[in-house]
Each structure stands twice: as structure tokens, then as C-alpha cells.
Amino acid sequence: MLYRISCTEMDALFAALSETKTVYLPADREDGQASFVKWTEGTALSNRLNTVRSAKDFFFPQIQPLARFRREGQKIEITDLREESEDFVIFGARACDVRSFEILDRVFLADPVDTSYQTRREHAAIVTMACARPEETCFCTAFDIDPAKPADGDVRAYIADGYCYLEPLTEKGETLLAGAGECLEESDGAAVEAEAGRIRAILEKLPLASLKPADNREKELDVFNSPKWEEMASHCLGCGACTFVCPTCQCFDINDFDSGHGIERYRCWDSCMYHDFTLMASGTPRLTQKERFRQRFMHKLVYYPIRYDGVFSCVGCGRCLRKCPINMNIVKVMKELTGVRPAGAGEEA
Ligand code: SF4
Numbered sequence: 001m002l003y004r005i006s007c008t009e010m011d012a013l014f015a016a017l018s019e020t021k022t023v024y025l026p027a028d029r030e031d032g033q034a035s036f037v038k039w040t041e042g043t044a045l046s047n048r049l050n051t052v053r054s055a056k057d058f059f060f061p062q063i064q065p066l067a068r069f070r071r072e073g074q075k076i077e078i079t080d081l082r083e084e085s086e087d088f089v090i091f092g093a094r095a096c097d098v099r100s101f102e103i104l105d106r107v108f109l110a111d112p113v114d115t116s117y118q119t120r121r122e123h124a125a126i127v128t129m130a131c132a133r134p135e136e137t138c139f140c141t142a143f144d145i146d147p148a149k150p151a152d153g154d155v156r157a158y159i160a161d162g163y164c165y166l167e168p169l170t171e172k173g174e175t176l177l178a179g180a181g182e183c184l185e186e187s188d189g190a191a192v193e194a195e196a197g198r199i200r201a202i203l204e205k206l207p208l209a210s211l212k213p214a215d216n217r218e219k220e221l222d223v224f225n226s227p228k229w230e231e232m233a234s235h236c237l238g239c240g241a242c243t244f245v246c247p248t249c250q251c252f253d254i255n256d257f258d259s260g261h262g263i264e265r266y267r268c269w270d271s272c273m274y275h276d277f278t279l280m281a282s283g284t285p286r287l288t289q290k291e292r293f294r295q296r297f298m299h300k301l302v303y304y305p306i307r308y309d310g311v312f313s314c315v316g317c318g319r320c321l322r323k324c325p326i327n328m329n330i331v332k333v334m335k336e337l338t339g340v341r342p343a344g345a346g347e348e349a
Pocket residue numbers: 242245246247248249300313314315316317318319320321330
């Protein structure tokens with residue numbers, strides 16, 4: 001079943017959904033970029049391609065309080081600071097970001113399950129918005145993601161001809177739209193088919209349209225030992241921007257600090273690009289930026305596929321292409337690693 005609502009009536013839709021769930025959507029910021037915000041009356045859905053930070057924050061927040069420890073005499077009081085999650089809607093995430101949730105799921109929902117992540121996942125309903133204007137940095141199609149007809153999420157959505165079209169993909173999606181009451185009217189699929197065709201025509205012309213990642217699972221050591229890492233990593237600043245905007249990066253650290261009212265323990269994102277990442281009393285296992293740089297891309301393009309049946313840990317969102325201050329990115333690495341030969345046999349030009 002396909003439904004639609006006029007784009008001028010979106011506030012009514014968000015208000016209806018908000019009666020039972022908190023609604024988050026991408027909204028324009030003053031700096032010309034977009035971020036996910038909680039909907040309140042008058043908050044308009046951004047039509048920018050993507051948010052600066054990905055939607056992974058909803059399940060894996062950048063900073064998450066875990067526990068507070070307070071000592072009184074001989075007693076230590078421990079308070080669990082993890083918040084109970086409420087039902088919420090992520091409205092308008094793009095297909096690349098929604099696919100990234102599967103990549104995170106394999107890690108956070110594996111035994112031992114990260115219960116905080118799991119709870120948030122269970123409480124979320126996801127409306128995936130087709131990409132009306134894919135950009136030159138997009139290459140999600142390299143990972144078999146279709147931004148013209150998103151397959152992941154609970155509802156697939158399009159903006160076309162002045163309407164927002166909504167199609168439930170799961171039972172949760174059907175329930176969500178049923179809760180929108182009389183805002184929605186039934187529609188045929190003509191406008192959506194035309195829009196999908198228009199998007200596909202753009203996708204075919206994008207500069208990265210033919211990009212395909214090499215399956216290097218059998219060549220793990222050859223890739224690891226490739227002399228190309230030296231050159232690729234030579235200008236990396238170790239700033240970590242690429243990891244912080246990436247929807248599939250999942251490294252975190254756990255820290256304690258003295259709040260003055262006890263010790264608080266929190267989890268926060270970390271980056272394998274940082275020199276103190278996995279620092280131990282004996283030192284760090286990766287002494288140079290080349291080793292840290294290699295780790296990031298080996299993880300996404302070789303280790304993760306080895307572990308998870310050939311699935312890559314990248315969704316082609318293009319954020320790292322836009323944000324890296326030295327213009328290094330995973331596309332350049334993918335191209336360099338295509339056709340890597342065994343050590344000593346020479347590298348392709
Ligand atoms: S590596 Fe880059 S393109 Fe791939 S998912 Fe992460 S930010 Fe997006």
C-alpha cells in the first residue's frame with residue numbers, strides 16, 4: 001500500500017506521529033548543513049542530501065553515561081545511568097545510513113549483546129527517504145544499496161510532485177502509518193516510479209557509478225603488506241574526522257571522571273586514527289600513523305568482510321570524502337587495493 005501527504009501538510013503528519021513517539025528528522029542548520037533534531041511544531045524536513053553526522057548516534061551515542069560510583073564510609077553506591085529508551089521515529093534517514101545499522105548490528109548484537117544498543121534498536125521505527133539528488137561523492141551502489149528505491153527501514157519514502165509518498169516495508173512501518181490517522185491518503189505508484197527512474201538516471205552519471213570494492217579476503221596479508229599504505233597515509237593528520245562522521249565506525253572508549261559528586265563512568269566514541277587508541281601500560285600496538293591508517297581501512301575492506309561473509313563495513317555515504325582535510329578517503333584506498341599482488345610480485349600501476 002502506498003500513501004501520500006502534501007508537502008505543505010508535513011507538520012500534521014509529524015504532529016500525529018508525535019502523539020505516541022518522539023520524532024527526529026534532518027533539519028537545516030544556520031551553517032547551511034543539516035542535523036537530526038527532535039521535531040517540534042514548525043520544524044521543516046531538510047532536503048539536503050545528508051546530515052553532517054550520521055544517524056548512528058540514535059543507537060550508539062557519541063557520549064553515553066553508564067554509571068555513577070559514590071563512596072560513603074565503607075559503602076560504595078552504584079547508580080546505573082543508562083537511560084531507558086522510549087519509542088521514537090527516525091524520519092528521513094538515507095538508504096546508506098539505514099544500511100549502516102545492519103553493519104553495527106552484527107557487532108553490537110553479537111554475544112555478549114550490547115543491551116543499551118539493542119533497546120534503542122527495538123524502540124526505533126525508521127523511515128528511509130529516497131535520495132532525490134545524489135551527489136558526486138555518493139557511491140552506495142558499490143555496496144548494492146539502491147537510493148532510488150530503499151529496501152531497508154520500516155517505511156520507504158519519496159518527495160515528488162509536491163507530495164511525500166510513504167510505503168510501509170515492515171509490520172512496524174504499517175503500525176506507524178496507521179497511527180498517522182487521517183493525514184494520509186492512498187495513492188497509486190505512478191509518481192514514485194517516475195521519481196525512482198529519475199534518480200537512477202542521475203546515479204548512472206555519477207563519477208563513482210562504476211566503483212566496485214575488491215574482494216581481498218583471500219589476500220589479507222598481501223594487502224596488509226602492500227607498500228602503497230606508506231604513500232596513502234603519508235599526509236594523514238590523524239584528526240579522526242573520517243571516523244567521527246562515518247556511520248559504520250564503531251570504536252569506543254570507556255572513561256571515568258570525578259564529577260565532584262562521585263565518579264561517573266561514560267562511554268564515548270574513539271578513533272583508530274588517534275595515536276593513543278588502544279594505548280596500554282606497555283604502549284600502543286600501532287606506533288605510526290601508517291599503521292593506524294591501515295587499520296581503519298583493513299577493518300572496513302578486509303577484516304570485516306572476512307568475519308561477516310564478504311560484507312564490507314562501508315555504505316558509500318561519501319562523508320569521509322567531503323570531510324577529510326587532506327582529501328584522502330576510502331575511495332582512493334579502494335582503488336589502490338584493487339589488484340594488489342602478493343608481496344614481491346610488484347604492484348599494479
Ligand atoms: S568509510 Fe566513508 S564513505 Fe564509507 S561509510 Fe564511512 S564515511 Fe561513509
